[in-house]
Each structure stands twice: as C-alpha cells, then as structure tokens.
Amino acid sequence: MIGAVCKAAGSLQYKTGTWRDNRPEVTDKCNGCGICETFCPDSCITIENKKCIIDYDYCKGCGICANECVRKAIVMREERK
Amino acid sequence: MVLAERENLLAAGHRACPGCGAAIALRQILRALGRDTIVVSATGCVETFTSPYGMSAWEVPWIHSLFENSASVASGVHAALEFLREKSSVVVISGDGGTFDIGMGAMSGMFERKQNITYICYDNEAYMNTGVQGSSATPYGSSTTTTPAGKASFGKIQPKKDMPAIALAHDVDYVATASIAYPQDLMKKVAKTKEIYGPKYIQVHTPCTIGWGFDSSKTVEVGKLAVETGLVPIYEVEKGKPMVVKKVKNKKPVEEYLRFQTRFRHLLKEEQKDIANQIQAICDKNIERFGI
Amino acid sequence: MKEIRIHGRGGQGSVVTAELFAIAAHQSGRYSQAFPYLGGGGERRGAPVQAFTRIDDKPIRIRSKIYEPDYVIVSDTTLIKLVDVTAGVKPGGMVIVNTEKDPMALGLPKELDIRTINATQIAVEKIGRPIMNTALMGAFAAFTGEFDIESIKAAISQKFSGAIVDKNVAAAVAAYEQVKSR
Amino acid sequence: MSTISVIEGSMAVAQAVKACRPGVIAAYPISPQTHIVEFLSQFVADNEMDTKYVRVDAEFSAASAVYGSSATGVRSYTASSSQGLLLMSEVLYAMAGTRLPVVLTGVNRTVSAPITIQPDHQDTMALRDTGLIQLHVENSQEAYATHIQAFKLAEDHDILLPVMVCMDGWILTHSFEPVKLEDQEKVDEFLPPFVPKYRLDTKNPLTYGAYADDEVPEFRLMMHFAQERAKEKIEKIAREYEAKFGDYFGGLIDTYRCDDAEIVMVAMGSVIGTLKDAVDKLRKENIKVGVLKVRSYRPFPGEEILSAVKGAKMVAVLDKSLSVGQGGPLATDVKAALANKQAPPVLGCIAGMGGRDMSMVLIREIIEKSQKAITTGKIPDIEYIALKRQYLE
Numbered sequence: 010m011i012g013a014v015c016k017a018a019g020s021l022q023y024k025t026g027t028w029r030d031n032r033p034e035v036t037d038k039c040n041g042c043g044i045c046e047t048f049c050p051d052s053c054i055t056i057e058n059k060k061c062i063i064d065y066d067y068c069k070g071c072g073i074c075a076n077e078c079v080r081k082a083i084v085m086r087e088e089r090k
Numbered sequence: 091m092v093l094a095e096r097e098n099l100l101a102a103g104h105r106a107c108p109g110c111g112a113a114i115a116l117r118q119i120l121r122a123l124g125r126d127t128i129v130v131s132a133t134g135c136v137e138t139f140t141s142p143y144g145m146s147a148w149e150v151p152w153i154h155s156l157f158e159n160s161a162s163v164a165s166g167v168h169a170a171l172e173f174l175r176e177k178s179s180v181v182v183i184s185g186d187g188g189t190f191d192i193g194m195g196a197m198s199g200m201f202e203r204k205q206n207i208t209y210i211c212y213d214n215e216a217y218m219n220t221g222v223q224g225s226s227a228t229p230y231g232s233s234t235t236t237t238p239a240g241k242a243s244f245g246k247i248q249p250k251k252d253m254p255a256i257a258l259a260h261d262v263d264y265v266a267t268a269s270i271a272y273p274q275d276l277m278k279k280v281a282k283t284k285e286i287y288g289p290k291y292i293q294v295h296t297p298c299t300i301g302w303g304f305d306s307s308k309t310v311e312v313g314k315l316a317v318e319t320g321l322v323p324i325y326e327v328e329k330g331k332p333m334v335v336k337k338v339k340n341k342k343p344v345e346e347y348l349r350f351q352t353r354f355r356h357l358l359k360e361e362q363k364d365i366a367n368q369i370q371a372i373c374d375k376n377i378e379r380f381g382i
Numbered sequence: 383m384k385e386i387r388i389h390g391r392g393g394q395g396s397v398v399t400a401e402l403f404a405i406a407a408h409q410s411g412r413y414s415q416a417f418p419y420l421g422g423g424g425e426r427r428g429a430p431v432q433a434f435t436r437i438d439d440k441p442i443r444i445r446s447k448i449y450e451p452d453y454v455i456v457s458d459t460t461l462i463k464l465v466d467v468t469a470g471v472k473p474g475g476m477v478i479v480n481t482e483k484d485p486m487a488l489g490l491p492k493e494l495d496i497r498t499i500n501a502t503q504i505a506v507e508k509i510g511r512p513i514m515n516t517a518l519m520g521a522f523a524a525f526t527g528e529f530d531i532e533s534i535k536a537a538i539s540q541k542f543s544g545a546i547v548d549k550n551v552a553a554a555v556a557a558y559e560q561v562k563s564r
Numbered sequence: 565m566s567t568i569s570v571i572e573g574s575m576a577v578a579q580a581v582k583a584c585r586p587g588v589i590a591a592y593p594i595s596p597q598t599h600i601v602e603f604l605s606q607f608v609a610d611n612e613m614d615t616k617y618v619r620v621d622a623e624f625s626a627a628s629a630v631y632g633s634s635a636t637g638v639r640s641y642t643a644s645s646s647q648g649l650l651l652m653s654e655v656l657y658a659m660a661g662t663r664l665p666v667v668l669t670g671v672n673r674t675v676s677a678p679i680t681i682q683p684d685h686q687d688t689m690a691l692r693d694t695g696l697i698q699l700h701v702e703n704s705q706e707a708y709a710t711h712i713q714a715f716k717l718a719e720d721h722d723i724l725l726p727v728m729v730c731m732d733g734w735i736l737t738h739s740f741e742p743v744k745l746e747d748q749e750k751v752d753e754f755l756p757p758f759v760p761k762y763r764l765d766t767k768n769p770l771t772y773g774a775y776a777d778d779e780v781p782e783f784r785l786m787m788h789f790a791q792e793r794a795k796e797k798i799e800k801i802a803r804e805y806e807a808k809f810g811d812y813f814g815g816l817i818d819t820y821r822c823d824d825a826e827i828v829m830v831a832m833g834s835v836i837g838t839l840k841d842a843v844d845k846l847r848k849e850n851i852k853v854g855v856l857k858v859r860s861y862r863p864f865p866g867e868e869i870l871s872a873v874k875g876a877k878m879v880a881v882l883d884k885s886l887s888v889g890q891g892g893p894l895a896t897d898v899k900a901a902l903a904n905k906q907a908p909p910v911l912g913c914i915a916g917m918g919g920r921d922m923s924m925v926l927i928r929e930i931i932e933k934s935q936k937a938i939t940t941g942k943i944p945d946i947e948y949i950a951l952k953r954q955y956l957e
Contacts, residue, residue, distance in 0.1 A: 125769075130632065131773075137775065138775055141775045142777070143776040149769055151766055151769040152772065153764055153772035153773050155662065158624070161625075162621075162624070163631055163635075165590070165628075166588060166590060166629030166631060166632025166640070168632075169588045169633050169638075170632065170638035171636060173587035173633075174637070178766045196622075196625050203620075
C-alpha cells in the first residue's frame with residue numbers, strides 16, 4: 010500500500026517465540042486469576058476455563074508471568090532442556 | 091471492570107524486548123480505551139516495536155509521523171473528527187523523550203488549545219530506542235550513555251523534570267501519574283479520560299529492562315518498588331477536585347530500588363553514599379509533599 | 383500605462399490609497415495594480431513609506447517597482463526633506479502635495495507640474511480626523527482627470543463600510559470640487 | 565456568476581481556498597503569508613466556511629496538524645513562508661512519504677541569515693526533494709486558479725501527494741489587482757469532495773507511518789512515479805480548468821514568443837509578467853527573445869523545456885536563489901534536462917535574490933550577457949545580475 014500504510018495486526022505473522030531462552034510452564038496450581046495475562050507484555054496469554062494458556066508462538070520468555078504469579082503456578086524452564 | 095473484558099488490542103508478534111514495561115503499559119492503556127480510539131505515537135520504542143511495515147501490532151487506527159509532533163498531529167486528527175462529526179477518542183502515546191524534551195512545545199500548544207485529546211507519556215526515563223541516552227525524565231544519579239557514571243561523575247546531576255506540574259500549569263482538565271505495576275489504577279485512570287472533555291495528561295512509569303539493567307522477569311517488581319519508596323508518586327488531579335494520591339503503607343528505603351538496577355549500581359559504593367542519600371531525600375520530600 | 387507613486391508615512395494609509403486607486407481604475411473599466419514598497423516589515427508607524435499604483439487599458443504584467451512615475455503624491459511636506467520625492471518623475475509629470483503652502487514654496491524642481499491641496503484641513507472638516515488620503519484622491523482626480531469622481535466614490539464605498547464611507551466620500555468630493563473651482 | 569474585483573493576492577488565495585471547502589486549516593503567522601491565514605480565520609469566524617481552523621504554536625505544528633487531519637480523511641490546507649517552511653520541512657517529508665494530499669501555499673521569501681523579509685525562492689528550493697509537487701504562479705489570478713487545481717491534483721488517487729503552490733511574497737501576496745472569483749457551484753463541479761483512499765477510521769483500523777527497513781527504496785520510488793504521472797495530470801487539470809472557467813496559465817510550462825526566439829529566458833513566478841513586457845520591448849528593437857515559464861518545478865518538465873528551446877541559440881535561466889557551492893538550482897535542472905541532447909547552451913543567471921527588483925534595466929543586462937555569450941562562444945558558469953560590488957568587500 011502506498012505511503013507505507015498497512016493493515017492492523019499484521020504482526021501476528023512474526024513469531025517472536027523464536028527469541029525465547031526460557032519457557033514458562035503452567036502447573037496445576039493455576040486458577041486462572043489472570044494476573045499473568047495482565048502483565049504479559051507480549052499478548053501471548055489467554056485465560057480459558059480458569060486456566061492460563063501460553064501461546065508459545067509469541068512468548069519471548071521474559072518470565073514476568075512466573076515472577077508475578079501469586080500462586081507460583083508458572084515455572085520457567087530452559088528452552089533447550 | 092475493564093480487566094474482566096480482557097480485550098487485547100495490541101497484537102502479539104510485536105518486537106519489544108522481553109519484559110518490556112512500555113508494552114505492558116500499551117496493553118493496559120488500549121484495554122481501557124477500547125476500539126473506538128485513534129492513537130497518535132511519537133517516534134520511540136513503542137513506535138518502532140509495534141509498527142514494522144506490514145506487521146503492525148495495532149488493532150486500533152494508529153499514526154506516527156515524527157519524534158516531536160505527536161500532540162500536533164493529534165490536534166489535526168481531532169479537528170478532522172470534529173469536522174466529520176465523529177466521536178472517537180484521540181490519544182497520544184509518546185515516550186518521555188518525545189514528551190519531556192523534543193515534543194514539549196507541541197504538547198504545550200495542544201494543552202492550550204483545549205482540544206479533547208488524551209496525552210499519555212510512557213516514561214522509561216531515558217532515550218531507550220536510540221541506546222539509553224539521558225532525557226530530562228532521567229532521574230538524579232542515574233547512569234545513561236550520555237550521563238555516564240565515571241571517575242568524575244555520579245550519573246545525571248539534575249533531578250527529573252516535573253512534567254505533571256507543567257501539565258497542571260496549563261490548567262488541563264485531568265492530570266494523573268500511574269505505573270504498570272498497578273494495572274487497575276492505570277486502567278481506571280485511562281478509562282476516566284473518556285469521560286472528561288478537554289486535554290488530559292497521564293504519565294505512566296514503565297520500567298525498562300535494558301536501559302535500567304534488571305532481569306526481564308522483574309519489570310513489575312521494579313515498578314512497584316519505585317512507588318513503594320516514594321520516588322515515583324502516583325496521583326491524579328481532576329479539575330476542581332482535590333488531588334488523590336496512592337498511599338503506601340510500608341514504605342521501603344530507596345536503596346532497595348537502586349540495588350535492583352545497574353543504572354544506579356555505582357551509587358551503592360561508599361564514596362557515592364551522599365548521592366544515594368540525596369535520592370532518599372527526594373523520596374522523603376515526595377512522601378511529605380504528596381502525603382504518600 | 384500610467385504610474386502613480388505615493389509617499390507617505392507608516393499608518394497614514396498610503397497603501398490603502400494605492401489600493402483605492404486600483405479599485406477606482408477597475409470601476410472605470412481599466413486594469414490596475416497596486417502594491418506597497420516591497421517588504422516594509424521593518425517599517426513602523428511614522429516611518430516614510432511608499433506605495434504604487436499602475437493603471438492601463440490592457441492587463442498589467444510588469445511587476446517591477448515604479449522608477450518613472452507619471453504622478454507622485456506626497457502626503458506631507460516634511461517628507462520632501464527626507465526622501466527624493468520627485469526622483470524619476472517623467473518629464474511633464476505631476477507632483478501633488480498635501481499642504482496649505484504655495485507650490486512654488488516647496489523647493490521642488492521647477493520643471494515639474496507641482497500642485498497642492500490642503501487635504502488635511504478638508505479631512506478634519508469632513509471626517510473629523512486628519513486622515514487625508516481620500517481628500518487627496520479627490521484632488522488627484524480633479525488635477526489629473528485620470529478618474530471621474532464617481533469611480534473614486536465607488537472605490538471608497540467598496541473598500542469601507544458604515545459611517546466612514548459617507549465621511550470619506552464627502553472629503554473626496556470636497557477636495558475634488560475645491561480643485562475644480564480654482 | 566463569477567465576479568471580478570480588485571483584491572490583494574493573499575485574498576485571492578484565501579478566496580480560492582474557501583471555494584475548495586477544506587475541512588481543516590492549521591497555520592501559524594509569518595510574513596508575508598500572514599494575510600492569507602487572517603482572511604481564512606475571518607471567513608471561519610463569519611461562518612462563511614464550514615472548516616475547523618486550528619491555531620497552532622509553530623509552523624512545525626501547523627504542518628503536523630494537517631498531516632493528522634489529512635490522514636483522518638479530511639481536505640486540509642496550510643500556508644507558510646521562509647523560515648516557517650523550513651520549520652515545516654521535516655513534517656513535509658513525512659507528509660509526502662505518507663502520501664497525504666495536503667495543499668499548502670509556499671509564500672516565497674528568502675531564508676536567514678541575514679534576516680530579512682524580502683522575497684526570493686530560497687525557501688521552497690530547500691524543499692525541492694521532499695516529494696511535494698511544486699507549482700509556481702505569476703499573478704494573483706493564476707494563484708487563485710492553481711490552488712483550486714492543486715486540490716484536484718493532490719487528491720487524485722493516481723497522485724496522492726501534497727501540492728505546494730509557490731507564489732512570490734510581497735510581490736504577489738501584497739499586490740492588489742483585479743481577480744476573477746468563480747461561482748461556488750462551478751468550483752464544486754470542478755472539485756468534488758475529497759474521497760480518501762485510506763483514512764484513520766476506527767471501523768477499519770489502519771497503521772499510518774509504519775517503520776520500514778527493506779521497503780524504503782520502493783516507497784521513495786513510488787513517490788517519484790506519482791510525480792511522473794502528475795506531469796500529464798497537471799496539464800490535463802489545467803485544460804479542464806480552462807474548459808470550465810476560461811483561464812489557462814500553462815500546464816507544466818508556458819511559453820511566450822518562443823517560436824523564433826534566439827534567446828529564451830527561463831524563469832518562475834512573478835517575474836514572468838515583467839519578462840513578457842521586456843520581450844515585447846526588445847522585440848521592437850529586433851532582438852529575438854522569448855520567455856519560458858516553468859510552472860511546475862516538481863515534477864520538473866525537462867522534455868517540455870527541451871522541445872520549447874530547441875531552436876534557440878541561448879537559454880538564459882533566471883534563478884531567484886542560489887545553491888551555495890553549485891549555482892542556480894533552476895539552471896542546474898535545465899542543464900540536466902538538456903544534457904546529452906541536441907540543445908542550445910544554458911547561461912545560468914542569479915537575479916532577484918532577496919527581493920532585488922527585477923527591473924527592465926536588469927533584464928536588459930541578462931539579454932546583453934546572453935548575446936555576448938552567443939557571439940564569443942564563452943559561457944560562464946554563473947552570471948550575477950545587478951550585483952552591488954560594494955557589498956562584496
């Protein structure tokens with residue numbers, strides 16, 4: 010499109026999950042409170058059926074979700090293990 | 091309220107650093123604003139990481155042109171909407187460089203024109219997009235690439251510019267500070283701007299993992315500490331109403347905040363104790379002045 | 383083509399006079415062009431200024447300054463000492479000076495056709511203030527025959543509105559008649 | 565019915581802009597542009613225009629505001645001059661790059677230092693590479709017509725570029741002369757409402773001003789292609805205007821007595837009328853001269869100039885500005901257009917900078933220098949006209 014005008018949400022084609030060193034994993038302790046979703050900078054957490062779901066296509070592995078989870082329901086694991 | 095809706099208007103796939111405070115702010119701001127919003131951004135981190143051509147993360151109409159003119163562009167957008175008799179919210183999202191420094195004239199003009207525009211500054215306290223150069227929002231004692239600590243320097247020698255006070259001096263209708271660490275408060279304030287006709291200013295404290303030097307998982311924690319030490323006061327001033335300040339029950343010594351970040355690490359040395367004390371004095375003064 | 387140069391002082395309305403001449407020429411079916419001395423931003427109230435009008439039967443294309451005017455208007459005699467008001471005036475060209483003095487008493491080159499009118503006095507009588515430009519225009523019309531008084535009146539009516547129209551028309555007519563009755 | 569009245573050049577522009585019904589005007593005062601925006605403010609204040617007038621804090625903000633309003637899909641206008649245009653320049657690059665069809669008046673005035681308010685083309689020359697279409701006018705009537713044409717051109721979906729109508733400050737903006745103002749109805753027929761190709765709209769969220777990496781050359785080239793297309797459109801729109809209103813001032817160029825001319829003087833702006841009078845005078849003395857008016861400076865009409873000057877012995881280009889270290893920008897462009905072609909030599913003349921009056925004496929000097937160059941075959945790089953040597957010391 011001329012003038013570098015472009016459509017909304019085209020970023021979805023760019024998978025930032027490849028940037029990740031550490032991977033958040035959700036354990037059974039999760040009650041879907043949504044704190045992690047609120048603080049996720051990368052719009053890759055959704056809450057479904059009282060559980061948080063992480064979209065690994067986009068998660069950059071910053072670890073905020075694990076750090077902020079009051080129930081310690083998310084644990085970070087090294088990606089290569 | 092707004093949290094329950096969980097509407098996400100910042101698409102995944104944007105290119106912010108892992109743990110970006112500004113990205114957290116954006117998501118919360120957009121959630122509070124909703125879809126009927128036109129965003130004008132200044133050049134800066136947010137502009138760059140959200141808008142690669144063809145891969146924009148914005149799900150609301152968004153426009154950028156330059157570093158120093160987002161307030162003026164917003165003025166034009168607002169005038170056009172008035173001409174078209176359309177009512178979408180017009181919101182500026184600009185960093186501290188684009189607000190405190192290069193864009194301050196344009197913002198002052200926008201405030202003075204009394205147009206119905208919300209100006210939100212995401213304040214990461216330096217020019218992060220270009221490599222952590224000092225801005226007038228950079229706090230006292232902070233080491234940046236243009237205010238480096240060294241043998242003859244303890245970092246930035248000037249205190250942070252009091253931008254909300256400058257906004258208030260324009261007699262704008264709503265001025266608030268907020269932090270990404272308190273999302274309910276932030277979203278409530280942003281949502282409130284939709285109810286107030288006139289210029290509004292919100293300054294959001296957004297920790298930066300790269301520029302401040304802390305682990306990417308600690309963004310929210312650092313943001314909380316900034317508030318809990320009194321260094322970053324959180325308040326709102328609605329025209330004609332008394333100031334509302336976020337109180338902190340158990341205040342923490344500023345050293346806890348400084349210790350967390352490489353930009354202040356040099357102040358922990360014995361010979362820089364005076365500077366650290368002066369930062370504590372700034373906190374104490376804030377606590378007293380705002381009744382934190 | 384006829385070219386007019388007006389010497390006045392900032393705030394006296396020299397540019398308006400030039401403009402009114404251009405309107406009057408248009409009213410009488412001719413082409414015209416009026417312009418101030420280029421720039422003028424450095425000139426403030428009281429400083430000597432110039433304004434120009436060109437009149438022709440065909441469209442006017444030239445936009446240089448006027449170097450050889452057919453007519454010169456001088457809005458007060460103190461300007462004669464400050465500015466070379468007769469510079470470049472065409473042989474036989476006319477210089478009209480706002481003064482109560484005799485033309486020969488002004489010290490201007492004798493070979494020129496010097497005419498005088500006490501426009502300030504007429505303005506004070508008809509307008510109540512010493513704004514002499516419309517009276518000068520009436521006198522100009524009578525001295526030169528370039529305009530009939532009707533086109534001067536029409537120009538004033540087009541440019542101004544309200545009570546000052548009648549007062550200025552009265553000043554122009556009075557000056558016109560005074561010259562005609564000489 | 566159209567009406568003819570004696571009005572200031574600034575008023576002619578204001579009347580044209582009013583007739584074009586812009587939705588947003590943003591401007592900042594700067595002499596000699598000031599009258600234009602004052603008149604427009606008054607029209608808005610008197611409810612003669614349905615327009616939002618944004619009073620801004622600087623020219624930089626004026627350009628930024630119309631950047632925003634145009635992107636929101638509303639016809640937008642601004643005006644500036646000299647330093648003000650330069651203060652706008654960063655935004656103008658962005659505006660052209662984002663393909664926003666703003667129309668602006670560039671009231672030509674030189675650029676400091678030394679500080680002055682005298683007219684020349686130094687200011688708009690500095691904006692030559694912005695991507696803006698630049699049209700120069702010779703009189704108030706052409707200024708009126710060209711603003712109306714400019715909106716049509718800018719908003720054409722094949723073009724979508726800002727158009728700057730350049731007019732000499734003071735010489736045109738502050739002159740009074742008869743100007744024909746057209747019927748609103750006829751202007752509306754000629755210039756339909758603005759239909760944006762894209763716009764900021766919450767029902768269809770688009771991203772404007774995206775960050776590009778690899779795409780830059782193509783976006784810049786697309787601007788160039790649009791300017792290439794504009795060559796045809798400028799001529800076409802000028803002819804449409806003629807068909808509708810009876811006035812034609814040239815398309816990309818206009819020529820006056822060039823057919824058998826030995827010397828063709830090439831120039832832009834308000835000097836053209838004076839040159840035409842000079843040509844008539846010189847022709848009576850049996851000197852075969854003609855005038856070529858460059859109406860469109862960007863896009864630059866190289867081919868049109870070539871075909872108009874082919875038969876001449878010398879092309880004398882008058883530049884009212886100086887690219888320091890190179891010469892006259894217009895002369896440079898004309899030379900480039902004629903290079904590698906069967907074409908007459910070009911004599912670049914710097915004349916009329918800083919408001920130095922373009923008198924008959926001065927034009928005669930240009931002709932004499934051209935004649936000398938023809939006879940001797942020696943063509944200086946630059947001729948300086950009416951130079952006052954006492955200031956050079």
